[in-house]
Amino acid sequence: MANNPYIPTTVEIISIRPESEVDYTYRLAIDLDVDNGQFVEVSIPKVGECPISxxxxGEGYIDLTIRHVGKVTNQIAxxxxxxxxxxxxxxxxxxxxxxxxxxxxxxxxGGTGLAPVKSIINYFYRNSKEVxxxxxxxxxxxPANILFADEIAKWERADHINVILTVDEGDEDWTGNVGLVTDIVDRVDFDNVANRSVVIVGPPIMMKFTSLEFMxxxxxxxxxxxxxxxKMSCGIGKCGHCKMDDTYICVEGPVFNYTKAKNLVD
Incomplete structure (x- = not known):
């Protein structure tokens, strides 16, 4: 008999780290063959299920950074x-x-968009000669919504990483940049443009205009x-909740090259 793809594996929470008032990183004891940018379906019996990047x-664990803003995630809290x-x-x-x-x-x-790319950053932090x-x-x-503050500080100390941080709204203690991500694109060194690769993750409007700014x-x-x-409910291209045009985001995405992404509209 074939395995039922909808049956989850029960795993233990081995640590919980607060990132902001509503964002927490949960470390789960499980070995998974994960690619940077993939997601899992997280469930609580009799409550529901939700997709989380x-x-x-690493060996024996995955980290899920979860915002407590919905039925399932509020129960996880x-x-x-x-x-x-x-x-x-x-x-x-x-x-x-x-x-x-x-x-x-x-x-x-932008915002929680840092979570799906954090593993890429840490990969090239550890393997600096590969980039x-x-x-x-x-x-x-x-400033109160800055995620992974300790890791950002770690990246800032690395010789091969240039970190440019900005907030939409500062406070009386904030001395850094104020503005949108699109406002700091021009601070990138665009010498040798042909050798550039760009990854953009955040709200759809942010990704659209940041892409245009790079172009x-x-x-x-x-x-x-x-x-x-x-809202990738099944994760395997069956339910259709994530479908955009003829594309199932859960199967063909969630990562797309811009040549494909620019044509995906609701």
Whole structure:
């Protein structure tokens, strides 16, 4: 008998780390063969199921950065270390790491869009010789909503990583950049444009206009990758909830080259 693809594996929460007032990173004890940018379906019996991007992974664990804003995620907020969650996946296509090797890579992330690309950043943080340079454009609503603050500080200390951080709205203690991610694109070094690869993840409007901003600097469409966040209920292309035009985001995405992504509309 074939295995039922809808049956989750029960896994234990081994740590919980607060990132903001509503965002928490849950480390789960499970070995998964994950590609950077893939997602899993997370479930609680009698409550429901939701798709969550894998924000990092390693031997014996995956990290899920979860915002407590919905039925399932609000219930997850009541769980503690040692409690269990249902996991199935991983699903979808991730970022093509091989395309970025030897390149001047730029990763632009808005808000929770940093979670799906965090594992890529950490990969090239650990393997600095595999990328020519790495520039991070990170935007958040305000200082209180900055995710992964400790890791951002770690990336800032790396010689081969240029971190440019901005917030939409500062406060009395904020001395950094104020503005949208699109406002800091021109701070990227665009010498040798042909050797650039660009990854952009965030709200759809942010990805659209950030992509256009890069293209003003002669970055070609095929040099840009984006990732869509959708209500991917089944994860295997059966339910149709994530379908855009004739494309099932859960199967063909969530990562797309811009040449494909630009034609995906609701």
């Amino acid at each position: 894998v924000s990092d992974f 009541h769980l503690e270390v040692g409690d269990k969650l249902g996991i199935r996946g991983p699903y979808g296509n991730g970022f093509p790491i091989e395309e970025y090797r030897g390149k001047d890579l730029v990763i632009a992330a 020519n340079s790495l520039t991070l454009l990170l935007g958040f609503k305000n 003003k600097h002669d970055i070609k469409e095929e040099q840009i990758w984006v990732s869509f966040e959708r």
